[in-house]
Structure formats: structure tokens, C-alpha cells
Amino acid sequence: MFEIFSEAYNWFISYIGTGYPHILFLISLVCLFFIKGEKKEKYLWFCYTGIFVILYICPVTAKIIMDYCTGRNVYWRMFWILPIPAFIAYVGTKLIQNKSKTVYKAIMAAVIVGAIVFSGRLVYNNEVFEKTSNWQKLPPSIIHMSDAMVNDWNDEGMIWVVAPQDIVGYFRQYNAQLGMAYNRWNADYKESQYILEQMLKDPIDEETLVRLCNENRYDYLILPAAKADQDALISENCAILQEMDGYVICRLPFWKNH
């Protein structure tokens, strides 16, 4: 039971992250308590919040929800059923509309906006958004490399590619003709696992990597230019297709031999 409780608590801590939305929410609850009238709304918000808190914290309900409804690793999504923006906005509006004097309203509005700004963090920052270079909003290097391989292939059917794991998730968003050895998390099959292990090595053992790619019938190999020894790749019968955007694309000996 304590384990479930601590898991719920940890997700709460993760949810509030670097901000103080819980404090803002608590202050809003206290304010709501003192706002005159509006019994109907008070009843709704207090009951709704109360039931949510019980559902979230109570080890019995939390365990049922974790095991059968949301899953343990996304238990934080329970907070989505608590309309935090609506509740804060409701109390804020009530406080602003409490008196008719314009000066009071302006000061109250400033205080509320200040509290929101102080308790949160702006979504629009460099961590989240970057400049757009194409309307697909995919890394330009992915588009260039995909186009280069598809043009070189110039045929129907799947093109099988081994690429660095950090960019592997983007290729099939752009073109599903490209098949990958493994996904961004792991390799589903033993053979792919061996290839992934070789790709993660530094320096790369080109001989083993090319042999594994060949055995598993891959057509292209993409390596970071800084890690790729082009002479070694050529000596393993690979043809360098292009070097672009910091990556080397090479056509493997098995190319088109499906």
C-alpha cells in the first residue's frame, strides 16, 4: 500500500515539476471558500477536487487505476481530469468581478497574472520551439538523406536502412518506404540487437558492422561523418553514396539483392 502511495506522490512531484501550480490551486481553493454566494459552483468545485484527490491518493483506487485504467508509468495523466486552468480562471474571474471599481479590477487582474506567471513557466522557450525549416517540421538532414536514398533506389518496395539510433525515429515519418533495423528505444530482434550494439560502439568496427548488415539484408548504412572511416567502408565493398548534413550514406554490398 505504501508503495502505491509513494508512486502516486512521486508522479505528483513530477507533474508539478519546477513550478508551484499546486500552491496556486490551493490558494484558489481558499479564495473560493471566502467568495460570497455561488453555492452551486462552490459545491461542484470542492466536491470535484475532493473526489479527485481521494481517487488519486487512496492506495486502493490508485492501484486499480494504475493497473487497469492508465498504466503505472503514465499515472500522471490522472491530472488531466482535473481542469486546473478552468478552476484557476474561475476563481480569478470571481475575484476580479468581486467589486465594481475599475482600479480594484485592474490591480486584482495584475495580481492574478503575476501569480500565474510566478507559479509557472512560459511554454515558448528555446527548449520547446525552434525555427522552422520545412513544413513537415522534420530535421532537414532526414529529408535530404531520405530523398537521396529513394532517388538512388529508384524502384518500388521497401528500402532497408541502418541508421544511428538518435535519428532513426524520423525517417519513417517522412517516407514509409524506408524500413529500419531498430526503433528509437530498442531492437525487437536478436539480429538487430547485434547491429545496434555495433552502431553504438566508438570507434565503429566497420568490418563486423558491414558483415552483420549484409547477413540481415540491409541496403543502406548511415553513419555520423565524425565516426565513419570512409576508406574502411570502401574496403568492405560499400559504395559511398553521399556525405551530407554531418552523415555519410553508403550503399551496402547487399543493395537491391532482396
Add this chain to the structure above:
Amino acid sequence: MILVKAVVVLCMFLVIPYFWGMFLATEDNSNIATNVLCGYALIYTVFQIISIPCTFLKTSFDTLCYSYVAILLIGVIVSLIRCRRSITRQIKKIHIMPFKENWIMYLVILLVMLQTVIAVVMTHMDLDDSVFVGTATTTLFGNRMYAQDTQIGWSTYGHFPIRYVLAPFPILLAVYSKLSQFHPAVIAHTIMPAFFIPLSYVAYYLIGKKIFRKNKDSIAIFLGIVAIVQMFSYYSVYTQSTFILIRSWQGKAFLAGVLLPAIFALCMNFAEEKIEKKFWLLLCAFMIASSMVSSMGIMLAPMVAGIFCLIYGVFRKRWGIIWRVALVCVPNMILAVVYVILR
């Protein structure tokens, strides 16, 4: 060509939902924006109802796409005939400056436009899209649904990823892409935010309207504060506002930012003494739509209704509400059972 594509996009994201929304227009959703929101619930329900059998029957994607479009168009024609008077009335009401002296509402619209423009013009890359957008490109490429692993392209050998099959929002992305001829990544990353972020505010508008009734100043202030709260919700990556503002094209973001607040607003009707019959159908549509956009919606949407049911049904001993809510949640419960059996 781009003009034709733009018209198709407008039809898919605005016109068709609007006409469908007219079917269940109640007093609460008697304006264009709320009609569009309710229309989304209905057309997503239709998609859920036809896509799951199509996937299990292993029909081609084209079959699903054209049947869906046919149903949508029939719905639009029926709506045009059946609701022509209400539609004409609503269209006549359209003004360039609809809020008269309510200047706060214009500020809110500016804020929402700013948020929308940033989402459309700037880029946020999310690796979860290897599943969401990847499923759409894979579906279009192979003309089959869930026959290939979306992330690597290998055959799934008939083993459906049941979690995704029951929440086929990425397949809908493929439908949008096929009809508009825009790349799925363009639809997801550039076009969807342009419609979904404002839609989120329509859901909050419904909450505001339910609380403040006809007090338009209060509704405007309420929406203004919601907009500011949403903008300052990046204290963690888990918040509903973060999801809707930065990755609105993902089904779970649509669930968190649009559908759950809308369901909350709808459930506020439980407080009323008399509830229209249409309302229950609308709530049921929102429940099914929630399950269509995200597997999480299968349970989270009934939870919201369940809490309201406790507050207004059980605590006040209004048994009519309890059994109606139970009935409304039946489709989600069926999906939950299917998921538990097949996972």
C-alpha cells in the same frame, strides 16, 4: 493546386464538423464554434465505429477512407436539409466584430491567435511522432492498417498492436492526408495546431458559459485567464496545457486539451433539473471520440463523468443521472474489455 488543398482542409476541419454538429445542437451549443466542437465529437465517433471493424477485417485503407468520406458527405447533406433554418439563422448572425464593446474578448482572441500562430510557424520535434505520424505514412504507403510495425516497417504478422487499434487517431491523420494530398507530417505539425488550439478554447468557453451564463464580460475574463494559465504551464512536460500548445496533433493532446474540458463542461449540465435527451447522445459521442483519439480516453473520459455522477447523482440521490451516465459509458467499457482480453 494549393488553393484546392486549402479548401479541402477547411472542409475537413471546419465545414464538415459544423454541419455534423448541427445534428445535436442544443441550447448550449447554439453558435458556430460550439457546433464545430460537437461536430468533431460526432465525426470522430463515426470514425471509431467504422475503423475498428475495418482494421479487424483487414480491409484496405482506401475502403475505410472512402466509406468514411461517403458517410460524412451524406451527413452533411442530411444536415443541410434538416437544419437549414438554424444554419441560415447562424450564418446571418456572423459579424466581423461580434463582441461589440467586450474588448477583453478581442484580447483573448489575440492571445489565442498568437498561440496558434506560434504553433503553426515554429517547430517542436517530438519523437513520439515516430508512432503517430509514422502510422499515418505507413498506412498510406501500404494501403493497410496496422499490418506493418510503424517504427521499423517490419511486418506485424497479423498481431495487431491493440492499444493503437482501439484508438485509431493516426489512421484519421492518414485520411486527412489522403484527401488533402498534404504530407501527413504537414497535416500533423502545421495544419492540425491551427484548428485544435482554438478548439481547446471553445471547450473552455463552454465551461465559462455554464458558470457565468450570459455575463459576457466574465466569460471573456475567464477565457483570458485560461489563456495565460495555458501559456505558463510548462512547469513540467506532463500538463494538459503543455500538450495542447506544443503537440496538439497527438491524440492524447486533443484528449487532454479539448475533449476532457468539453466533457467537464457537458457534465456540468447534471446540476440542471431538466436535461435534454440530445444531451446524453452528445455526451456519448464525446465519450466515444475520447476513446478514438487516445487509448487513455477509454478510461479518463468516463472518470470525469463518473465523478460528476457521484456529485449530482449519488450524493443527491438522483438515480436517473446514474443509470444514464452508466449507459453513456457503455461503449468505453466495451472497448476496455476488448483491450483487456486482447492485449
